[in-house]
Each structure stands twice: as structure tokens, then as C-alpha cells.
Amino acid sequence: MTHALLLENRTDTTATWWRQAAVYQIYPRSFADANGDGLGDIPGIVSRADYLRDLGIDAVWLSPFYPSALADGGYDVADYRDVDPRLGTLDDFDDMVAALHERGIRVIVDIVPNHSSDLHEWFQEALAAGRGSAARERYIFREGAGPGGSEPPTDWTAAFGGSAWERVEDGQWYLHSFAPEQPDLNWDHPEVREDFLTTLRFWSDRGVDGFRIDVAHMLTKDLTEPLPSKDELALIPQDGNHPLNDRDDVHEIYAEWRRVFNEYDPPRTAVAEAWVSTPERRARYASAEGLGQAFNFDLLVADFDAQQFRSIITDNLAQSDATGSSTTWVLSNHDVTRHATRYGLPPLEREGEKQGTAWVKAGGPADQLDREGGLRRAHAATLLLLGLPGSTYLYQGEELGLQEVAEIGPEQRQDPAFFRGADFDGLGRDGCRVPLPWTASGPSFGFGDTEAHLPQPSWFAEYAVEVEAADPSSTLSLYREALRLRRRLQTEERLEWIETGRADVLRFARPNGWQIVTNFGSEPFDLGADAADVVLGTVVDGAVPGDSTVWIAPAGLID
Numbered sequence: 001m002t003h004a005l006l007l008e009n010r011t012d013t014t015a016t017w018w019r020q021a022a023v024y025q026i027y028p029r030s031f032a033d034a035n036g037d038g039l040g041d042i043p044g045i046v047s048r049a050d051y052l053r054d055l056g057i058d059a060v061w062l063s064p065f066y067p068s069a070l071a072d073g074g075y076d077v078a079d080y081r082d083v084d085p086r087l088g089t090l091d092d093f094d095d096m097v098a099a100l101h102e103r104g105i106r107v108i109v110d111i112v113p114n115h116s117s118d119l120h121e122w123f124q125e126a127l128a129a130g131r132g133s134a135a136r137e138r139y140i141f142r143e144g145a146g147p148g149g150s151e152p153p154t155d156w157t158a159a160f161g162g163s164a165w166e167r168v169e170d171g172q173w174y175l176h177s178f179a180p181e182q183p184d185l186n187w188d189h190p191e192v193r194e195d196f197l198t199t200l201r202f203w204s205d206r207g208v209d210g211f212r213i214d215v216a217h218m219l220t221k222d223l224t225e226p227l228p229s230k231d232e233l234a235l236i237p238q239d240g241n242h243p244l245n246d247r248d249d250v251h252e253i254y255a256e257w258r259r260v261f262n263e264y265d266p267p268r269t270a271v272a273e274a275w276v277s278t279p280e281r282r283a284r285y286a287s288a289e290g291l292g293q294a295f296n297f298d299l300l301v302a303d304f305d306a307q308q309f310r311s312i313i314t315d316n317l318a319q320s321d322a323t324g325s326s327t328t329w330v331l332s333n334h335d336v337t338r339h340a341t342r343y344g345l346p347p348l349e350r351e352g353e354k355q356g357t358a359w360v361k362a363g364g365p366a367d368q369l370d371r372e373g374g375l376r377r378a379h380a381a382t383l384l385l386l387g388l389p390g391s392t393y394l395y396q397g398e399e400l401g402l403q404e405v406a407e408i409g410p411e412q413r414q415d416p417a418f419f420r421g422a423d424f425d426g427l428g429r430d431g432c433r434v435p436l437p438w439t440a441s442g443p444s445f446g447f448g449d450t451e452a453h454l455p456q457p458s459w460f461a462e463y464a465v466e467v468e469a470a471d472p473s474s475t476l477s478l479y480r481e482a483l484r485l486r487r488r489l490q491t492e493e494r495l496e497w498i499e500t501g502r503a504d505v506l507r508f509a510r511p512n513g514w515q516i517v518t519n520f521g522s523e524p525f526d527l528g529a530d531a532a533d534v535v536l537g538t539v540v541d542g543a544v545p546g547d548s549t550v551w552i553a554p555a556g557l558i559d
């Protein structure tokens, strides 16, 4: 294919292109709306292909764009091998892959294997076929408890709140780990396994370069009766034999997927979203015989704190040494409060474990929000991230410094977590999913030519792409410069810590002499003679100001 050839012009055409890639997450329904229906779409992405090229990213990851009733923002997939008609067609998808490949950008798509939509033909067939039918075997149907089976089989809670079981007309119940519109698939069923292999080949054949695997740790389950209660479940160790989470046998699936990925040249890549109990257990998902890479969300759940950052970085690099994979740094995505806002709020008092939940709370009360400080710290953290060995995932809008949108009325919200009572700051995840502002005016700030599907606040005008592109001191200009320099400075996947004599200042060097200094404190950190070699970030009187990062590159490293 022509576009595949054009991709060859890129610097990294090797099979390991993903190891240190900067990947930009697109939430398609909120990126750009080409057909004016208020929902972002695939032609919208094509229309912004030059923007993506100029940003300087290596790949995009698209959140689901498949046919969906949007019970969970598209993570309720009704057909795994098609495009939602509101978002375009398969031809549009091919055009998008071509447009991105021509610009040297790889394409990663989201696979949602734990559950389908209740509108998926298999689930509709299961409902129609009735209890005891073969069609029900593809999902997890059980008889209820109590008189006449009127109680759910167990007291398990779904991730979005409420019971994890929903009753159907004939009285049986089905398991849904998320919303009721997202029935869990039965991964013991050979047809389920086979069908996902077909899906992986379907998108790989269309030129997709990699996959992001939704809740990769949840697919296999041991539902041998009697089923444990919620309290009993909580006491079962997550050591590979837990009935619902991170079971060892899930890796049999990924070994099979790896064989499919390796049918392609270069092999297709995959990254697991796996919320598991320890870094060692996460490493299994990153194995070269499995998915190859796993998200590391440790910085995303950390405070803006030098010592937390240092130990997380050290641990994760040790993990990647052990697995042979590379790690993945993330500060924001479509599930969490934007990091510019998180860092503008007083640190959250967290109880117990930080892992095990995908959702990060915003912190203290909104009236204590320090937008300017939050953005400054967000810049500092992002520049640190982009200097680390491994790949970095950026979420659409963070390159504009967007803050979380709080101004969404209850009747305008879409996130099932908001309606079903899961505790996501009581606000759900819509605030980070508001359509991007491209221009300072217009019915949806250039997102499309009509009102956007989630309301955009008036302050979005200041953050519009056209405004920031014209301003050399904007967040967008900073991201563009950082990504441009990162390409030129990129080197082997190692770092060495340089002691700074300050607990609130981190400094490390990459093997080629590229250095990153982050001042997490408020007192300036003097750079001495190195101030002359700063290539990115601001130095004031030879020092790194508080809440800032600089990059240092000795003369000759960048010509």
C-alpha cells in the first residue's frame, strides 16, 4: 500500500518503534467534528492530520470508534469490526490510516474484550434464545438467588456502582463488571476467543500498527459455584488464582494474540491496561510472549512530589529491565481528572491502596483550585516525563494545557459512573472529555459548525489551538518544541540519577549526556555553568525556578 511505503521515510522503521514512542490519545467523539452533528468523527481526525504531524508525536491511540449506543463513551462495542456510522465508514478509516501514515504517524486502536455492548448481535441472540441456550454461553448467565431467583446471584458491585448482575425477562441474570449495557463475555468459550483473533487480523490487515487492550486483567474468570460474596472476594489474594482479577490463565489468551501480531511485519504492538496488585504482576502483561507492553499508571496516581516520582521511576525502569519491555508514562487520559487540574488542588488524602481503581480523584474542593500553579506543575511534570526512557502517552487537550471542565450540568453529563453512583469526585469523567477548542470563537470553538455534544465553557477560548499556535509562550508551543527536541535527543533507554543535595529537586542524565532537572519545590535551584546549555524550559538568573523543569544538552548534542 502506498501509505505504508511513505511511513518507511520515518526515522524509526524498526520493529521496536514503540519502545520510546510519544503516543497521543484521541478520544474520537471529542476531537474534531467534520459532519456537523456535534460528535467528533474520523473525517474530523483526517482534517487535523497536519496538526498531529506538527505536534511531533509518533503514534495516535484512538479510543473506541466502533458502533455503540454510547452507554460508556464507546467502551460498549456493538460491532468490533466496523465504524460507528455517526463517526464515518470503513473507507473513512482507511483514509485516516493513510493520512496519518503519510505523515509518519502510527495508528493504535482500542480493543475492548472483557465485555461487548448489549446491542452486540451475540447478546441480542442470547436474549432471544433463552435460558439454557448455546447463545447464552458466550456471556455469563446465572440463576438468581432467593425466592424465585429474584435476587442477584451474588452481592458483587459493578465498577460504575450498583449490582454487577442484571436480570433479563425470563428471570436469569447476567454479569456486567461495568454498566448493565456492557455484559461480560465468557472467555472460556472458543467462539469468543476465535472472534477476537478475527478482529485483531481485521484491523491489522487495514494497516493498524498496534492495539490498546481495555481492562486486560479481567477477561478470564473462575465462576465455580458456590460463588464467593463481595467480602470474601476482597480477602482472596490476587496471586493469579483470584476468581475475577489478574488470573494467570489470562496470559494463554495473550500468547495466542502474540502469535497473530507476529504474523505481520513489523509485528503489531499491544499495550495492556492492567490494574493489578504489584509491578511484578503487571510485568507479565508486558512479556514479549504476550502483549509486549503494559501501562504504568504509577505517576498518574502520584502527587507532584520529587520523592514519589523518583521511586516510581526507579521501580518502573527496574521492571522494564526485568521484562525486556519498555515502560509507559502517563499523566492524563480519558478516565481521570486532567493533570493541570490535579496539580492545582491540594494533595488528596488517600486511604489504603492507590491501585486497583482506574479513577483518580481531583483532590480538594474546587474553590481551592490554583489554575496557574496547576498548569506550571503540569508543564514541569510533562517535560520530566518526555525526558524519561520509555514511551509516553499524552491525552488530547493536555498539549493545550486544558483544565478539567466542571461546568457540566447533571442533565448534560454522559458518563455512566456519574449516573450509577461510582465515586469519581461525584462528577464522573465527562470533564476531561469535552470537545477540543480549535478556534477562539464559533459555535463549538472550531470543533465543528454546531454545538458540541458536551458543553464547552467560555474559558476554552483562551486555550484554542489557533490562539496557542500563535503564541511562543503557550503550552502548545512548549509541547511542540519538547517533542521536536525529544526526537533529536532520544538515546538508549537508561538514566542515571545525579544527586542534587535537595530532596525536592530531581536531576538525571541519559546516556548521551542529555539531562533533565525538575524543581518540585519553591526555592530556585542554581545550575551553575550548566545554565548555558539549557535547551528547553526557563532559567531565571542561572537557576531553575520552583515547579519547573529544564532540559540541558551539552554543545554538539543538537546541531
Ligand code: NOJ
Binding pocket: 072, 075, 112, 178, 214, 215, 273, 334, 335, 358
Ligand atoms: C477502561 C476504560 O479506559 C474506561 O473508559 C472504560 O469505562 C472501562 N475500561 C470499561 O470498558
